[in-house]
Amino acid sequence: EPEVTQTPSHQVTQMGQEVILRCVPISNHLYFYWYRQILGQKVEFLVSFYNNEISEKSEIFDDQFSVERPDGSNFTLKIRSTKLEDSAMYFCASSEGGTGSSYEQYFGPGTRLTVT
Amino acid sequence: QQPVQSPxxxxxxxxxDAVINCSSSKALYSVHWYRxxxxxxxxxxxxxxxxxxQKGHEKISxxxxxxxxxxxxxxxASQLSYSGTYFCGTVEGYTGNQFYFGTGTSLTVIP
Structure with missing residues (x-):
């Protein structure tokens, strides 16, 4: 069964450093998403991406964050100048169609980011 | 914007049996459930x-x-495998792809 993959599974970085989290969505999916989940809290929407551009973004997704689909398979989340409060699990998800069209999302296993 | 769940x-x-509720302050186009x-x-x-x-899981309604x-x-007829945290998710109107997860409900099934 096709699945979303994410690398690395755990990333430790120092405050102020830049990190890139990588995701490979399911191959025939067109919509891609990033979420974060601070330990013990709810899953928070960061951004959705379609047709090589951001479709929607939340208030959390400020200038510190950027997303890119550098090639036909990878979808990346870049966090510039990381802060302690960026420590969280970051989930990538993909779907065939948009959630507004009522397609389910398939989540990757997540990348645990620890900022020290 | 964030849906509220109870309990x-x-x-x-x-x-x-258990019932998990999800409530939004805004008009909803659809509701998604995740575990x-x-x-x-x-x-x-x-x-x-x-x-x-509807579309989804056969044993959950x-x-x-x-x-x-x-x-x-x-x-x-809950099973041990039902344990987890349940989140509803909402898309507020057909605006695109901004998706809000609810506050979550932790469900524990014991033997």
Whole structure:
């Protein structure tokens, strides 16, 4: 069964450093998403991406964050100048169609980011 | 924007039933339900659309009251594997792909 993959599974970085989290969505999916989940809290929407551009973004997704689909398979989340409060699990998800069209999302296993 | 769920936590014995509620302050186009086990990614359970269409899990049912902007997830004859945190998710109107997860309900099924 096709699945979303994410690398690395755990990333430790120092405050102020830049990190890139990588995701490979399911191959025939067109919509891609990033979420974060601070330990013990709810899953928070960061951004959705379609047709090589951001479709929607939340208030959390400020200038510190950027997303890119550098090639036909990878979808990346870049966090510039990381802060302690960026420590969280970051989930990538993909779907065939948009959630507004009522397609389910398939989540990757997540990348645990620890900022020290 | 964030849907509110109730209860926050529930403990069941195997075979018992549970209802998880999800409520939004805004008009809803659809409601999605996901389950997340500890340390794992959320897994899709069900989508409910305006007009009554549903798609999802065979053994789990749900309802969607568009007027009240509420949805309920019904877990019947619970099994140990049902344990996890349940999140509803909402898309507010056909605006695109901004998706809000609810506050979550922790469900624990014990033997």
């Amino acid at each position: 926050q936590a529930v403990i069941l014995r195997e075979g018992e 997340q086990k500890h340390g794992e990614a959320p897994v899709f359970l069900m989508i409910l659309l305006k007009g009554g269409e 749900a309802s969607f009251n568009e007027k009240k902007q509420q949805s309920s997830l019904y877990l019947t």
